Amino acid sequence: MTKILRLNEISPLADSFFAGYEYSDKAENPDGIIVRSAQMSEYKVNDNLLAVARAGAGTNNIPSAEYAEKGIVVFNTPGANANAVKELVICELFLGGRKFTDALDWVRTLKGEGANVPKLVEKGKSKFVGCEIAGKTLGVIGFGAIGILVANAAVALGMKVVGCDPYLSTNNALALSPAVRLVPTRDEIYANADFITAHVPLTAETKNMFDAETIAKFKNGAVLINNSRGELADTQVVIAALGSGKLGRYITDFPTEELIGIKNAICVPHLGASTPEAEDNCAVMAAKQLSDYIENGNIVNSVNYPSVSMPRTGIARLCIHHKNIKEILSKLLAIISAQGINVANMQDVSRGEYAYLICDLDEKPSEGSLDVMRAVSGVLKVRLI
Ligand code: MLT
16 A cells, blocks of 8 residues: 655645555655655655655755655645745735834833823834835845745835846746836845845755845845745844844744844744645645656656656556666667557656656566666666556
8 A cells, every 4th residue: 555654744635635545644664755844854765765745845854866866756835835925925024114023012011001001102102113115125036936926915015126036937927017127136136125035945056145245235224034944044144234234124934043032133933834725735735746646657846856747648657767868768768669568658858967757658568677777877766657
């Protein structure tokens, strides 16, 4: 029986995708894993593990590069929690402009003042005057599903929006409000934005992107919003910039010990995707992708393998993970044709150093021929479904 290990609490809406599987938080030697935030770098991978699906966007808790080398596909769920994160960013824009967090703390100190509270409120409120966001400039870094929703909502709230994304897809560009001004470099954002929000994955390229050199380019008093991952910002630099007033506020969904209690650091406890709606959406998308991969070998929304997906034809489907190197495809096809088997349909797609082949065959190849394929240099995994 196919086994799926659940490493975190996952919405029960995922259950129906695993009907007929063993689906539990105790499954041993699983064929698939579904995970939210559990750290997998120390997880001991079993030989038959086919895939890991993250119910969420960020995959920095999963060693995806190492898994690619073992032919283990890592999925994420881009867009499934985008609306929840967008709503958090809109809330944070208001928290960045107005002094609500300090004001709410202050109001609590009035407990016990009895009938004087209204008078004290009127007397003290001038300390908490803040600005409106309409008319201010928002810089958006990264136009994936979340960045687009944030940019369009900010336009609707009357903000001027500038943004950049070197990897902007045509579909995403078409989804952006025409009022969003695309700029070629982040420096143009830094020089103009009153508020900056980043929506990029944590990678070697984005780690510490908000360092001293970058923050020095910001307008004085700019508000930086980071709901992507804490490691995008150099925390000590951020704290110094808050102290000097270079940064007006730093608002993050990833608090650290150092940030807690720092004036004008607003720490949200990783609530971006914590809505029942987002949890349901992520669970359904992760479960659907994982079960489709296990049953049909289709890959959609992987972070370490290319998207390869096609309807089933033929009587057997061969799925092969291999290195993106010359002659490997012709060697594999030669092994199939040496058995006199017709290829009904096939797709072989590469992404960086890896590639994935789906081949629908009109006859079932022998076990021996699968072993011959496994022995081809550069082949990482061969699966017959
Ligand atoms: C994400 O990566 O999708 C968000 O940070 C929310 C989460 O980690 O669950």
